[in-house]
Amino acid sequence: MAKLTRGLPNISMEKLGSLNIAIRRNTPVASRCLWGLSSFQLDHVRSRTYATAVAAKALKDLNDRFRNELNAIKGAGLFKNERVITSPQGVHVNVEGYGTEMLNFCANNYLGLSNHPEIVRAGKSGLDQYGAGLSSVRFICGTQSLHKDLEKKLSEFHGREDTILYASCFDANAGLFEVICSSPDDAIISDELNHASIIDGIRLTKTKKFRYAHRDMKDLENKLKEAGNSRTKIIVTDGVFSMDGNVAPLPDILELAKKYGALTFIDECHATGFFGATGRGTEEYFGLPPGSVDILNSTLGKALGGAAGGYTTASKEICEMLRQRSRPYLFSNSLPPPVVSSAAKVVDMLMESPELVSKVHSGTNHFREGMKKLGFKVIGDPSHPICPVMLGDAKLTSKFASKMQDKGIYVVGFSYPVVPKEKARIRVQISAAHSKEDINRALNAFESIGKELGVI
Numbered sequence: 022m023a024k025l026t027r028g029l030p031n032i033s034m035e036k037l038g039s040l041n042i043a044i045r046r047n048t049p050v051a052s053r054c055l056w057g058l059s060s061f062q063l064d065h066v067r068s069r070t071y072a073t074a075v076a077a078k079a080l081k082d083l084n085d086r087f088r089n090e091l092n093a094i095k096g097a098g099l100f101k102n103e104r105v106i107t108s109p110q111g112v113h114v115n116v117e118g119y120g121t122e123m124l125n126f127c128a129n130n131y132l133g134l135s136n137h138p139e140i141v142r143a144g145k146s147g148l149d150q151y152g153a154g155l156s157s158v159r160f161i162c163g164t165q166s167l168h169k170d171l172e173k174k175l176s177e178f179h180g181r182e183d184t185i186l187y188a189s190c191f192d193a194n195a196g197l198f199e200v201i202c203s204s205p206d207d208a209i210i211s212d213e214l215n216h217a218s219i220i221d222g223i224r225l226t227k228t229k230k231f232r233y234a235h236r237d238m239k240d241l242e243n244k245l246k247e248a249g250n251s252r253t254k255i256i257v258t259d260g261v262f263s264m265d266g267n268v269a270p271l272p273d274i275l276e277l278a279k280k281y282g283a284l285t286f287i288d289e290c291h292a293t294g295f296f297g298a299t300g301r302g303t304e305e306y307f308g309l310p311p312g313s314v315d316i317l318n319s320t321l322g323k324a325l326g327g328a329a330g331g332y333t334t335a336s337k338e339i340c341e342m343l344r345q346r347s348r349p350y351l352f353s354n355s356l357p358p359p360v361v362s363s364a365a366k367v368v369d370m371l372m373e374s375p376e377l378v379s380k381v382h383s384g385t386n387h388f389r390e391g392m393k394k395l396g397f398k399v400i401g402d403p404s405h406p407i408c409p410v411m412l413g414d415a416k417l418t419s420k421f422a423s424k425m426q427d428k429g430i431y432v433v434g435f436s437y438p439v440v441p442k443e444k445a446r447i448r449v450q451i452s453a454a455h456s457k458e459d460i461n462r463a464l465n466a467f468e469s470i471g472k473e474l475g476v477i
């Protein structure tokens with residue numbers, strides 16, 4: 022509008038609005054409004070009006086196209102409805118549309134700390150001491166002592182030289198590979214079922230890309246041979262795969278890396294804080310010393326408080342180079358202080374006592390054993406709290422999940438394209454905060470609905 026009024030000093034914004042509409046509709050009001058305008062002024066208004074109309078048509082076309090595509094997604098039963106939680110995240114949540122409190126079995130809140138009083142207190146103290154945010158990227162004026170402290174704590178926790186924080190692990194994955202493999206002479210060899218953020222990060226590179234069949238060490242070896250004498254070769258894998266709850270065969274991967282002179286990378290989002298005897302993740306689960314894998318990315322948005330944030334932990338040279346070159350780090354705001362201080366408190370708690378970790382393990386055993394006795398097929402690593410209950414058919418899965426919700430058990434069904442066709446499942450996630458009674462309630466619901474729907 023401001024541009025439109027240039028050259029039309031005597032026309033009020035209000036009058037200009039009606040003039041615009043009038044010209045577009047070509048009504049008699051137009052002539053009334055136009056009365057008194059010079060031909061230059063009229064041309065000016067007409068050309069601006071035409072440009073506005075073209076822009077409006079472009080937006081209308083896009084909205085029309087999206088409306089059709091969204092209807093097709095709904096028609097295929099693939100539309101993701103977001104349920105609205107009206108309470109803090111936790112094992113017991115209130116969900117809009119459900120009168121009673123629900124028992125939550127679908128959060129990544131593995132340690133049950135998302136709303137733990139000590140973590141909330143730590144977040145508040147970060148807010149009080151350091152403010153709401155930095156209004157800056159790290160290298161301009163966005164680094165506070167608490168960012169450096171958390172990076173140090175995470176390095177100690179993982180037994181690495183240095184750590185660099187990102188706004189999310191998605192960003193950490195998106196910003197890593199371009200830096201590590203910056204030349205067409207480099208090669209990335211990646212598990213076909215790696216997380217979307219790893220796939221996107223690899224896409225951004227101009228390097229040679231190889232995909233090996235999921236956890237297939239023969240295929241990985243073939244791809245390493247194909248990669249030949251590349252300058253930098255890196256094997257890339259999730260530590261734990263979130264849809265199946267299964268674990269990358271890390272000792273074999275490390276063996277092949279040694280044989281072919283490759284680096285190793287692991288995404289530990291579904292392992293950090295709770296997998297392995299003290300929550301150090303996949304290396305610890307396999308009894309490997311910390312630092313066996315060259316580069317480790319993980320999140321603060323799951324077990325470590327659940328707020329947000331991600332990081333890369335590795336050698337000091339790798340982290341230093343990421344600070345210089347990694348685009349999501351260089352061009353995005355610093356993590357807010359309350360998020361940093363709540364995550365730091367979780368790391369302190371983990372270092373002080375592994376009790377929470379053993380609660381995840383005992384809850385997982387209880388659920389998996391109970392489901393086995395009932396006759397359900399639950400896949401994944403027996404000690405991992407991701408427990409995919411395999412139902413196969415997508416419609417059956419969605420019906421099963423909604424009946425569970427009606428009984429106050431918050432679980433979600435996953436079907437194609439998130440998982441392969443005919444492999445639909447309900448993914449149950451166990452948290453340290455689930456009591457035995459909570460888990461028994463879920464088992465009872467699985468039993469009665471399983472019988473009702475003829476699954477068991």
Ligand SMILES: Cc1ncc(COP(=O)(O)O)c(C=O)c1O
Binds near residue numbers: 259288290
């Ligand atoms: C394996 C894996 N990597 C990366 C991410 C992204 O983590 P963040 O939520 O911190 O961006 C996720 C989150 O779902 C994940 O499951």
